[in-house]
Amino acid sequence: MTEFSATDLAKLEQLLGLSDKLLDAPKESFLAVIEQLGPYTAVPQVARLFDKLRPRLRELRPPRSPSLKRLLCRPFEDLLTSAPANQIDLVRIPRSAIGACWEFLNRRAAGEIAGLERRLARLSASEPERVYELGEALWSLAGHLLLDASSQKPKEVPALIGQVLVAAGPVERFKREVPTTPFAILGKAEGACLVEGIMGLRGRGLPIIGLVLAVAARAQSPAALIDLLRHDEADVPPELDAFVVSELAELAAEFEDKIATAGPETLAREAETMLNALEEVRKAIGGALPPGFEQRSFGIEKTVRTAIGTRVIDPAPEAIGIVLEADASPDSLRAAEAHARALRRVTKTAASVGLGDRAEAAISEIRGRFVACIDEELSRPRAAAGLRGVGDAAYRAIRMIELLAGPEAARPHLIAALGKTAAR
Amino acid sequence: MSDPLGAANPVVTKFNDHLLPTTFVERGATVPFTTPILAHARVRKDWRGRVELVIAGFVGNAAKYVVPWPVAADLVSMTAHDRLLHQAMPANEALDPESVRLAALEVARTGLAGPDVAEAAHRALAVEDQARTLNRLALLVRVIETVEQELGEELAREIGTPEGQARIRETFRSLGDKVSLDPEAFEQRLAELSALSYSVGTADSPSPGRVRRLLAQLDEFRTSIACWGAQRLGVTAEQAQHCAAVATQTLGIGAAVLAEFDDIMDSPGETVADWEIKAQAVGPLAQRLAWLVDGWEPIAAVWLAAGSDNEQVKALGEIVPILPFLPRNEARLDEQREALMALASKGRGWVRTSEDWRTGEPDPELVQRLEMIKAKMT
Numbered sequence: 001m002t003e004f005s006a007t008d009l010a011k012l013e014q015l016l017g018l019s020d021k022l023l024d025a026p027k028e029s030f031l032a033v034i035e036q037l038g039p040y041t042a043v044p045q046v047a048r049l050f051d052k053l054r055p056r057l058r059e060l061r062p063p064r065s066p067s068l069k070r071l072l073c074r075p076f077e078d079l080l081t082s083a084p085a086n087q088i089d090l091v092r093i094p095r096s097a098i099g100a101c102w103e104f105l106n107r108r109a110a111g112e113i114a115g116l117e118r119r120l121a122r123l124s125a126s127e128p129e130r131v132y133e134l135g136e137a138l139w140s141l142a143g144h145l146l147l148d149a150s151s152q153k154p155k156e157v158p159a160l161i162g163q164v165l166v167a168a169g170p171v172e173r174f175k176r177e178v179p180t181t182p183f184a185i186l187g188k189a190e191g192a193c194l195v196e197g198i199m200g201l202r203g204r205g206l207p208i209i210g211l212v213l214a215v216a217a218r219a220q221s222p223a224a225l226i227d228l229l230r231h232d233e234a235d236v237p238p239e240l241d242a243f244v245v246s247e248l249a250e251l252a253a254e255f256e257d258k259i260a261t262a263g264p265e266t267l268a269r270e271a272e273t274m275l276n277a278l279e280e281v282r283k284a285i286g287g288a289l290p291p292g293f294e295q296r297s298f299g300i301e302k303t304v305r306t307a308i309g310t311r312v313i314d315p316a317p318e319a320i321g322i323v324l325e326a327d328a329s330p331d332s333l334r335a336a337e338a339h340a341r342a343l344r345r346v347t348k349t350a351a352s353v354g355l356g357d358r359a360e361a362a363i364s365e366i367r368g369r370f371v372a373c374i375d376e377e378l379s380r381p382r383a384a385a386g387l388r389g390v391g392d393a394a395y396r397a398i399r400m401i402e403l404l405a406g407p408e409a410a411r412p413h414l415i416a417a418l419g420k421t422a423a424r
Numbered sequence: 425m426s427d428p429l430g431a432a433n434p435v436v437t438k439f440n441d442h443l444l445p446t447t448f449v450e451r452g453a454t455v456p457f458t459t460p461i462l463a464h465a466r467v468r469k470d471w472r473g474r475v476e477l478v479i480a481g482f483v484g485n486a487a488k489y490v491v492p493w494p495v496a497a498d499l500v501s502m503t504a505h506d507r508l509l510h511q512a513m514p515a516n517e518a519l520d521p522e523s524v525r526l527a528a529l530e531v532a533r534t535g536l537a538g539p540d541v542a543e544a545a546h547r548a549l550a551v552e553d554q555a556r557t558l559n560r561l562a563l564l565v566r567v568i569e570t571v572e573q574e575l576g577e578e579l580a581r582e583i584g585t586p587e588g589q590a591r592i593r594e595t596f597r598s599l600g601d602k603v604s605l606d607p608e609a610f611e612q613r614l615a616e617l618s619a620l621s622y623s624v625g626t627a628d629s630p631s632p633g634r635v636r637r638l639l640a641q642l643d644e645f646r647t648s649i650a651c652w653g654a655q656r657l658g659v660t661a662e663q664a665q666h667c668a669a670v671a672t673q674t675l676g677i678g679a680a681v682l683a684e685f686d687d688i689m690d691s692p693g694e695t696v697a698d699w700e701i702k703a704q705a706v707g708p709l710a711q712r713l714a715w716l717v718d719g720w721e722p723i724a725a726v727w728l729a730a731g732s733d734n735e736q737v738k739a740l741g742e743i744v745p746i747l748p749f750l751p752r753n754e755a756r757l758d759e760q761r762e763a764l765m766a767l768a769s770k771g772r773g774w775v776r777t778s779e780d781w782r783t784g785e786p787d788p789e790l791v792q793r794l795e796m797i798k799a800k801m802t
Contacts, residue, residue, distance in 0.1 A: 027647055059644070062651050126654040128661070176658030179737045333539040341788060387512065387530060395534040402504045406785045407459075410504045418511055 015045065019052035027060055034062045035124055066125055068117050069102055071135050072142055075168040076161060076210075078181065078217035090160065091213055091243040097158050104149060104157060105142055112141055132172070139168035147207075163210030170197025171214045182220035191228050198229075209237050216243050221277065223284035241285055245293070248281050252300050259307045264319075264342035267311050271304045272349045305353040308346050313355060316343045316362050320404075323396050324373055333396075340366075340403035363404050370397040370404075374413050390417045445751045448715035452478050453524040454748075455513070456722075456798055457506045458537050460790040464719070464746040467493065467519055475519065481745055501785045505536035520711060521718040522623060532798070540799035548801075555633055559622035561589055562629050563614045563692045564596045570693050571602045584630055613696045613703070620707040623714060627686045635710070638717040638724075639678050645724040646671035652736060660737055663744050670747045671720075677754060678716045685709040719748035725800045 022030055034057070040046045050057065073080070081092040106113055116138055123130050143165030150159040164171060177193045178186065186194070194215055201208045212229075216222040222244045229236045255274050258266065278297050282289070319339040322332045343363060350359040377394035394417055402410035445451040452466030455477075466478045475493035491499055497510050509531045513524070532545035561583050569576025579595060582588025597607050625633025632640070646668050653664025688695055688702050688709070695702040723743050730739040 027644075031647070031651065059648075060651065061648050126651075128655050128657045132657060176660075179658065179660045180741065181734050181737075330539045330543060337538060341792065344788065387508070387534060390534075392535060395536055398504050399536050399538070403788070406788075407501050407503050407507075408785060411507070414504045414507055418508070 015049050016052070019049055022053060023056050030056060031060060031062050035126070038062075038124065066120065066123075066131055068113070068120050068138065069098070071120070071131070072102070072105075072138055072165075073098060074135065075139060075171045076164040076214060079160065079164065079213060090158075091239055091246055093158055093160050093164075097161065100156055101142075101146060101161055105145060108145055108149075109141060135172075136169065139165045143168065160210065160213065163207045164214050165210070166206050167197070167201055167208070167211040167214070170194075170200060170211050173197065174211075174215055175218070178218070181218045183218060184220045185224070186228060194228070209239050212237055212240050213243055216240060216247075221280050222247050223277070223280035226284040241288060244281055244284065245290060248277055248300075249296075251277055252296075252303070255300075255307070256303055259303070259311065263338055264312045264315075265338045265345070267307055268342040268346040268349070271308050271312075271346065274300060274304055275349055275352060301353055304349065305355060308350055308353070309355055309358065312339075312342050312346050313350065313359050313362050315339070317366055320366050320400065321369060323400055324369060324393070326393065336400070337403060340400055344404050344406070367401055367404055367409075370401050371413070373397040374401075374416070378416055444749060446753045447751050448712070448718075448754065449519075451748075451751050453519055453521045453715075454719045454722075455509065455524055456528045456801065457502075457509065458791050458794045458798060459500060459502045459506045459786045460794060461500055461786070462496070462502070462506060463794050464722075466719075467513065467524060469519060475513075503537070503786060503791055505531065505534075505541075508534065508536055521714045522711070537795050537798060541795055544799040544801065551634075555625060555631065556618065556622045557589075558583065558629060558631055559625050559633065560615055560618035561592050562626045563618055563689075564592050564611070566626070566691070567610070567614070567693045568592070568595055568599065570691070571599055580628075610696060613699065614692060617692060617695060617703055617706060620703070621685075621689055621710050624682070624685055624710045626689055635713045635717055636682070638721055639675065639682065639713070641724045641728075642671055642678075642717060642720050643675055645720070645727055646675060649727055649740075660740055663740050667723075667740070667743055667747060670749060673750060673755070674716055674720070674748070677750065678713060681709055681712050681716065685713065716750075716754075719746070721801050722797050723747070725797050729797075729800065 022033060025033075034053070037046050037049070076093055079091075079093045080095050080098075082095050083092070116134060119134055120131070123134070125131070143162050145162075146157055147159070147162035147166060150157040150162050174190075174193055174197060178190045183190075194211075197211050198208045201211060212225070216225050219225055222240070226236050226240060226244065229240075251274060255270050258270065262270070278300055282297070316339050320336045320343070322328050323336045328336075343359065343366075347356070347359045347363070350356050374394050374397045377391050377397070380391070382389040398410050398413045398417065401413060450468065452468030455462070455465055455467050457463055457465060461481075462477075462479060464480050468476060468478060470476050477491050477493055477496045479489040479491065493510075493513075496502075497507060502510065509528060512527050512531050529545045529549055532541045533549070535542040562580075565576055565580045565583060568579060575595065579588065579592050582591065596611065599607055621633075623633050624635045625631070627636075649664050649671075650668035653661050653668065656664065685706070688706055695706070723746065726739045726742055727736070730736040
């Protein structure tokens with residue numbers, strides 16, 4: 001890779017004038033220039049040039065040059081939270097702690113860090129294997145230093161950073177094996193990868209909690225991990241129970257925040273997630289639930305009940321009925337569809353919080369109006385041949401019945417309509 | 425840097441090449457169904473001319489499941505949109521990508537896949553009409569250019585305006601005996617040539633034909649996924665490079681066919697003069713290009729719409745099982761064929777976790793996602 005001297009970089013001001021040409025350059029040339037300049041985005045002129053090139057960067061997505069600080073965070077990035085430090089328990093890492101840790105490392109291991117910085121500057125993002133090797137050296141160095149420091153100054157250096165960094169190898173291996181987040185279920189091979197990582201850390205006398213929490217943070221249902229670990233006869237660290245409960249509390253807080261502003265589909269989906277998570281936590285932790293948990297879970301159920309009752313079920317007939325108006329705009333059609341999807345989705349959740357009958361009654365009432373509309377449309381003489389022989393209103397009503405009650409409910413109406421398109 | 429675009433031959437492994445279709449027709453044309461299990465199914469005719477549906481991943485593995493077309497509607501619980509499409513399709517005798525697409529657009533216009541898909545279908549059909557007109561005018565301009573270059577170039581700049589279009593027609597008719605046929609007969613031939621070629625369009629058209637646009641989109645997809653894969657490790661890196669390699673192979677053949685097509689379309693006057701030979705080649709070339717890009721549009725749409733790294737990982741998982749491998753006989757050279765077999769063999773190594781398709785109705789969330797992709801298609 002060609003390197004630029006400081007004098008060259010000072011001349012980069014002139015490059016700003018080339019941004020238009022670069023935007024139109026063939027993509028190979030564009031990517032080659034970006035790869036050359038990538039390591040220098042901290043230089044203001046280069047940063048400004050990149051801002052101008054942003055539209056094409058978004059389109060072509062060239063590899064991003066890694067920085068050592070970003071590389072340090074890679075193993076624990078899923079555990080980061082922006083919540084204020086005083087509200088954070090021991091199972092999350094505040095973003096604000098990164099700066100302090102980075103400064104600490106630069107003080108305690110200035111030479112090693114500078115050496116790693118130099119090595120990294122010679123690498124591009126398209127050399128992931130070599131970047132990873134360098135990362136391993138960094139994580140091992142930083143992990144042990146931060147673990148020591150956290151035992152002395154726990155308020156300044158969160159222990160969890162060091163705990164994850166010393167387990168960075170198994171964490172990164174797991175992420176390669178299961179790249180999707182959140183992952184829904186772990187198959188045999190993926191579960192074995194986690195258990196193997198735990199055993200390896202134990203064998204080396206290192207804490208396993210960093211690995212377990214880093215994996216839990218990528219799970220759709222962290223509570224399911226408890227089952228998996230129990231099944232594989234690996235001990236379940238108490239921090240995992242705490243993490244699961246803390247996740248649930250965070251989920252509940254996010255749900256409450258969304259009630260006033262989120263659309264019906266989001267509310268229906270999240271209400272379902274909320275109640276599923278609650279059930280999974282109850283099952284996974286069982287007798288070891290923290291004091292006051294049952295009272296809090298009752299509160300969560302009550303919140304869900306109010307949200308889906310007032311925001312999804314009650315407004316549905318009016319919001320969906322708009323489809324029956326001949327001059328309904330595309331936006332109102334989209335809104336009606338979103339409401340119909342939400343209403344269908346919420347039926348199961350509604351039943352579990354005592355609103356099942358209300359949801360069923362709403363669906364039945366709206367469906368009846370659409371069936372009447374279809375009957376009326378199909379009783380009219382054909383306006384045109386083929387698919388156009390059935391009016392838009394009938395197709396819309398069939399669509400809405402499908403969204404409210406599923407394809408099998410819409411099927412007889414469509415068959416009736418198809419019979420009409422075929423009739424001569 | 426390694427070979428990010430996957431141009432080099434991958435490792436050749438043993439593979440039963442008879443498992444790959446030999447021709448595009450045998451591979452079948454993709455049908456844009458919205459029922460998840462049928463989302464990337466292809467329709468084709470069997471050796472007795474009966475229509476059948478080839479469903480990928482039907483039982484959660486890499487195998488293809490072939491069912492007679494009429495049975496498909498009873499085999500799975502289809503969305504209302506798909507049921508109508510299923511009914512509308514057999515009436516359409518030709519089973520090439522273009523006719524399947526037109527039938528699908530007609531069905532989409534009903535609104536059974538939602539207002540966004542209906543709007544997109546109306547838009548696509550309008551663009552289709554416009555492309556037909558512009559391509560015909562572009563051919564007229566090309567002929568004018570051969571007689572009066574400067575005037576032709578001036579008219580080319582005005583091709584997008586109604587006044588310019590009227591001037592082009594007028595100028596062409598005034599060419600008189602400067603062209604080999606009388607202008608009326610000439611224009612008639614050009615109209616026929618345009619009907620065969622508008623889906624690809626001319627190379628310098630201000631509004632490129634749909635197939636040409638899709639080739640450019642495929643190239644963008646290839647670059648994007650290759651760059652992304654080059655900075656990752658593990659299975660996602662392998663899969664991204666695999667996608668880029670399959671795209672590279674398709675684009676390689678596409679470039680050769682497009683060059684042949686452009687060569688003929690570059691001088692429409694000569695093509696009309698040598699009608700029996702040159703004009704007869706245009707239709708098959710355009711159709712071959714349409715077959716080449718068939719199935720790639722939703723793949724590129726899914727990939728290019730993925731905004732974050734995590735969405736890209738998920739998109740990759742969706743893309744890999746549905747990559748449209750070239751049929752055996754479409755790889756012209758032996759080394760291309762060898763690379764093709766190796767790619768197809770590799771693709772079979774990554775099998776999706778089985779989806780519980782037996783539980784009945786399609787997942788509404790997946791259907792909605794497919795409708796969103798469909799609304800982005802042209």
